[in-house]
Amino acid sequence: MKKFSLRYYVIFPLLGLLCVAMIGCERGFSDDVDLATFPVTPDIFTDAPVGLTDEFFDSFDPAVGANTEGFSTDDSEAYEGTTSIRIDVPTPNDPNGGFIGGIFKDRGDGRNLTGYDALTFWVKGSTTATVGVFGFGSDFEEDKYAVSLNNTELSTDWKKVIIPIPDPSKLVQEKGMFLFSAGTESTNGVGYTFWIDELRFENLGTLGQPRPKIFGGQDQTGQANVGTSVPVIGLTYTANGPNGLDITVNAAPSYFDFDSSNPFVASVDEFGLVTVDGPGEVDPETGELINTSVITADLAGVDADGSLTIEAVNIDVISIFSDVFANEPVDNFNGFYLEQNTLGGDVDEDGNNVITYTQLDFVAIEFYGRDGSDVPPIDATEMTHLHIDVRVNENVDPGDFVRFALFNNFTTPSESEGSFTILSNDLQANQWVEFDIPLSSFIGLGGREALGALFTVTDNTISTLSLDNIYFYSEN
Amino acid sequence: MNFKKKIKLSVLQWCFAFLGITAISAMIISCNPDDTQVVANFGTITMQDEFNDPGAPDPTIWSYEIGNGAEQGIPGWGNNELQYYTDRPENVVVEYDDEAENGYLKITALREDFEGAAYTSGRIITQIDPGTGNGFEQQYGRFEARIKLPWGKGLWPAFWLLGNDCDENPWPNCGEIDIMEYLGDEPTVVFGSVHGPGYNAGDSVSKDYELQNSRFDDEFHVFGVEWSPNRINFYVDGDLYQSLTPEVIAEEAEESIENSMLSNAGDWVFNRPFYIILNIAVGGNLPGSPNADTVFPQTMYVDYVRVYAAD
Numbered sequence: 001m002k003k004f005s006l007r008y009y010v011i012f013p014l015l016g017l018l019c020v021a022m023i024g025c026e027r028g029f030s031d032d033v034d035l036a037t038f039p040v041t042p043d044i045f046t047d048a049p050v051g052l053t054d055e056f057f058d059s060f061d062p063a064v065g066a067n068t069e070g071f072s073t074d075d076s077e078a079y080e081g082t083t084s085i086r087i088d089v090p091t092p093n094d095p096n097g098g099f100i101g102g103i104f105k106d107r108g109d110g111r112n113l114t115g116y117d118a119l120t121f122w123v124k125g126s127t128t129a130t131v132g133v134f135g136f137g138s139d140f141e142e143d144k145y146a147v148s149l150n151n152t153e154l155s156t157d158w159k160k161v162i163i164p165i166p167d168p169s170k171l172v173q174e175k176g177m178f179l180f181s182a183g184t185e186s187t188n189g190v191g192y193t194f195w196i197d198e199l200r201f202e203n204l205g206t207l208g209q210p211r212p213k214i215f216g217g218q219d220q221t222g223q224a225n226v227g228t229s230v231p232v233i234g235l236t237y238t239a240n241g242p243n244g245l246d247i248t249v250n251a252a253p254s255y256f257d258f259d260s261s262n263p264f265v266a267s268v269d270e271f272g273l274v275t276v277d278g279p280g281e282v283d284p285e286t287g288e289l290i291n292t293s294v295i296t297a298d299l300a301g302v303d304a305d306g307s308l309t310i311e312a313v314n315i316d317v318i319s320i321f322s323d324v325f326a327n328e329p330v331d332n333f334n335g336f337y338l339e340q341n342t343l344g345g346d347v348d349e350d351g352n353n354v355i356t357y358t359q360l361d362f363v364a365i366e367f368y369g370r371d372g373s374d375v376p377p378i379d380a381t382e383m384t385h386l387h388i389d390v391r392v393n394e395n396v397d398p399g400d401f402v403r404f405a406l407f408n409n410f411t412t413p414s415e416s417e418g419s420f421t422i423l424s425n426d427l428q429a430n431q432w433v434e435f436d437i438p439l440s441s442f443i444g445l446g447g448r449e450a451l452g453a454l455f456t457v458t459d460n461t462i463s464t465l466s467l468d469n470i471y472f473y474s475e476n
Numbered sequence: 477m478n479f480k481k482k483i484k485l486s487v488l489q490w491c492f493a494f495l496g497i498t499a500i501s502a503m504i505i506s507c508n509p510d511d512t513q514v515v516a517n518f519g520t521i522t523m524q525d526e527f528n529d530p531g532a533p534d535p536t537i538w539s540y541e542i543g544n545g546a547e548q549g550i551p552g553w554g555n556n557e558l559q560y561y562t563d564r565p566e567n568v569v570v571e572y573d574d575e576a577e578n579g580y581l582k583i584t585a586l587r588e589d590f591e592g593a594a595y596t597s598g599r600i601i602t603q604i605d606p607g608t609g610n611g612f613e614q615q616y617g618r619f620e621a622r623i624k625l626p627w628g629k630g631l632w633p634a635f636w637l638l639g640n641d642c643d644e645n646p647w648p649n650c651g652e653i654d655i656m657e658y659l660g661d662e663p664t665v666v667f668g669s670v671h672g673p674g675y676n677a678g679d680s681v682s683k684d685y686e687l688q689n690s691r692f693d694d695e696f697h698v699f700g701v702e703w704s705p706n707r708i709n710f711y712v713d714g715d716l717y718q719s720l721t722p723e724v725i726a727e728e729a730e731e732s733i734e735n736s737m738l739s740n741a742g743d744w745v746f747n748r749p750f751y752i753i754l755n756i757a758v759g760g761n762l763p764g765s766p767n768a769d770t771v772f773p774q775t776m777y778v779d780y781v782r783v784y785a786a787d
Contacts, residue, residue, distance in 0.1 A: 203689075206663070206687070206688075208627065208691045209693065209694070209771075240627060240663060242663065242664050243661075244627075244628075244629065244662055246769055
């Protein structure tokens, strides 16, 4: 017995040391520990599809013009191994559909992609065309963690495409393995072929400098009625690649964590929908109504550039151009009259819709049914104000002005015009300035039951100008 | 019965003893979070700046080089560089991070109009001031620094050594040892080089070290050389990636040495004290100019500089 216990006298300290060693060395879970129950399979297509649904190409709806015939595998082209995916991009008038695109979906319940930082593949084109979209995270169900890379230029040799995963920790069960969409916009309607090989998720470790953005990285403002909602738009994620070049992808809202500075006014859900919950509160000390909330976001702990300052209001609105309110139909954002020099119109500025003019002397936004269109004129009889945001995209000099002119019964014998002029001291260079102009200030406007055009006139004093959030409203 | 029991116990005992010893060894090896290479030959520390005192870098070790190089007779510092070096804290400062309980030297490149230049930055050196005796120079030894690098096209940070007789014996005769150079648009690559007569500038003897699964701009790495009478070894995080000797120089730079008009072309000029330089250059012949995607400001964080001599 004595001998027995002596031996354990030796063994137990050793066991103890082993425990100490194991505890002492613990630095969190090792990469090898598989906590999730979903498979971590990285490969999607090597020489054959890996773990995908039987018909591994799931096309976009042919009803919207998607061509289901141009997808195949090719045993005569491969970056590695024997076989690649071959995609024949149709011409726009192909009877089987004028573009090609769809998704690859995991055949099971989804994969755990938390250990990877990018989707990568090799691609080669029959010509140097540009493919509209590559991505992943779309499963034709929720598309909750969709990521897309726009406008990838093909080479006639194999080249590697890297699509960063904005926050891999979110992808514990992802079914959307791959997405592409290609047309012939870059080839003037000429069809072409491209091949994809070695499609997989990878942990590169060489992606750095994460830069998430909401609202295209800009600080936006907006008004909305209590009970209404506004989507967060312009969501992107930029990472610096191993070759030193930035890669920017569109990232679904669910990658972001949103914050509202004033929960009495607004909240944001995980899908990036901002809801105006209340009219705000009166500050007991100053007596001032605090009816704004600043919406910001971060992605995996990195603050996103851009914000929305939302103001809770109680107004009736007839909107011409806004990302917040439903817009009325218009004929155009630039009438392109023979006498004008102004170029431009509505543009996507880092995910935000704005109107930008260059070489501006005068220009019209028309909404009266030009050339027999169905666009009806706007009855703004019940409205009291025109709201418009103005950004001068150059220096503001003394003498600069912006004149807005509204036309009632536009182009008819009973036409009347009223205008309002903003002088240089109310404008700022390269910064948005909001204006709420009483409709009664449009001197000369006979009535407003059939408004048909909004003119912007600078007479060349300001040649580059942007407009946003153009709407008529009345306060309730 | 007894016999069986004895055997069992003895097997168990051996198993546990083996496990225990393995565990202890594993603990000793794997629990050491400091991956600094064990210095075999250069064990005596001769200069150490951990950059823990906030403010300007320690003036008993470091001094500034200021300007665009014109005063030194080499406008653009000999490479058409675009920055103006200053001694302002915006460009060079030591800061202490309370959360990390660690201090860093920060050399920051800014995009700003300053004294006719479009960028400012910092360049500090340890060249000994004969008047005060401040500075640090050493012949041979291990020179190392732990650095997190900036990023973006046009950024060109470096940790390097120059011979202390460049005033009398103009470059490249005085010798240059580039422990670490890096271009901001190649965030996974650094390179180590030497310059001397007949092998310098574009014909220096140089080698890349590339990270396969990480980058130099989002974490710290240790860059070092071990320099002995006829050999300079280059390391990143303890990995030896280049070993230069007079023979290697003669071989690697054979063509440029042969074409050189200098009588001392190919000479091994690394047998005298050298001093340390830390800087970020902006633009110039090697990196090219910053572009629209280059984000400013850009900072090089230096956790420490340590120099060892032979035991």
